[in-house]
Amino acid sequence: MFHEVDELIKSGKYQTAEKLLLTILQKEEEKALYDGGVAPGPYEKLISLYWKTREIDKRNRTIVRFLIQPKYRGARPRKIYEKYLKAFKEYSESELQEMIYTGYLSNIQKSPVLKVKLTCSSCGKIGLYLRPTGIEIIGYCCAYCCESNVGVFDEIQVSNDSLSSYDDNVVYRDSTNKNDQEKKLGSNLGGVSYISEKDIFKLINSEITKLDTYYDSLGLHAIEKTLKSTIKGDKRTIIQEVHDGSSPEMMVHIIINNITADFLESGRFHIYRGALNIAGEGLLKVFIKSYDKLHELDPITYTKELIKDQNEVVKRNIKVVG
Numbered sequence: 001m002f003h004e005v006d007e008l009i010k011s012g013k014y015q016t017a018e019k020l021l022l023t024i025l026q027k028e029e030e031k032a033l034y035d036g037g038v039a040p041g042p043y044e045k046l047i048s049l050y051w052k053t054r055e056i057d058k059r060n061r062t063i064v065r066f067l068i069q070p071k072y073r074g075a076r077p078r079k080i081y082e083k084y085l086k087a088f089k090e091y092s093e094s095e096l097q098e099m100i101y102t103g104y105l106s107n108i109q110k111s112p113v114l115k116v117k118l119t120c121s122s123c124g125k126i127g128l129y130l131r132p133t134g135i136e137i138i139g140y141c142c143a144y145c146c147e148s149n150v151g152v153f154d155e156i157q158v159s160n161d162s163l164s165s166y167d168d169n170v171v172y173r174d175s176t177n178k179n180d181q182e183k184k185l186g187s188n189l190g191g192v193s194y195i196s197e198k199d200i201f202k203l204i205n206s207e208i209t210k211l212d213t214y215y216d217s218l219g220l221h222a223i224e225k226t227l228k229s230t231i232k233g234d235k236r237t238i239i240q241e242v243h244d245g246s247s248p249e250m251m252v253h254i255i256i257n258n259i260t261a262d263f264l265e266s267g268r269f270h271i272y273r274g275a276l277n278i279a280g281e282g283l284l285k286v287f288i289k290s291y292d293k294l295h296e297l298d299p300i301t302y303t304k305e306l307i308k309d310q311n312e313v314v315k316r317n318i319k320v321v322g
């Protein structure tokens with residue numbers, strides 16, 4: 001596809017090249033919400049295309065568009081970041097970093113993937129990053145300064161000072177939807193509830209026993225093992241997420257949402273290209289209902305609009321894999 005773009009640019013067909021690149025960006029960005037990052041290549045091409053056509057406003061917006069995505073590590077994002085600093089030199093660097101980080105946050109909120117806190121080894125700023133299921137180490141770009149980092153989740157979480165006492169107590173922000181059981185478990189300290197690690201997993205287990213009355217049984221059966229092993233394997237992340245304000249109940253449905261999306265897009269539950277088998281149909285039902293539940297629990301993050309978008313992404317991906 002890149003070759004095609006190059007050919008178009010060479011022969012002066014700028015508008016066709018622009019259109020093609022914009023389609024590539026869109027796909028890249030949808031995919032990044034599941035696998036953790038966009039590649040800089042197509043953005044660089046579009047940025048230089050707009051430079052060539054003297055469409056400076058569009059060029060600058062493409063620079064920002066890249067910077068507010070989750071990004072893979074590498075030297076190139078930093079180059080685009082430097083262009084950004086130059087293009088908006090009337091602002092200070094820290095203002096510019098805040099601007100892209102805000103855009104980035106609202107972007108990654110659209111992702112059903114778990115998010116973890118990581119500290120940049122270069123600028124020292126703490127940011128939220130996508131952690132696709134099953135990944136222990138990620139290379140990522142700092143969402144503020146664009147320097148490359150390697151995040152080893154467990155190490156980073158253990159070395160995080162604010163979490164030093166989290167074996168006994170974990171901070172858990174009051175959510176408007178907490179149920180009575182959670183109220184009982186958390187002793188309220190100045191608007192913030194404290195819930196122990198043990199109690200988080202007690203609540204998670206009690207949520208799991210309720211799942212078969214809510215979800216399609218075939219779909220649930222297909223993910224049961226993975227659900228249990230994910231909860232076991234991602235203990236630290238779950239604690240961190242609860243620390244960041246998600247309720248244990250939410251965590252269960254977020255993980256279910258993640259796993260079903262992964263399974264549906266993997267092609268393992270397809271009869272042939274684009275068609276799901278019976279377990280696959282069950283998975284799709286579970287996936288859709290997990291979003292209903294997340295909307296019920298947190299309508300601000302999981303807006304109807306976001307859910308509609310995400311459902312379409314997964315349905316489209318079912319059509320292309322298999």
Ligand SMILES: [Zn+2]
Nearest residue numbers: 120123142145
């Ligand atoms: Zn940084």
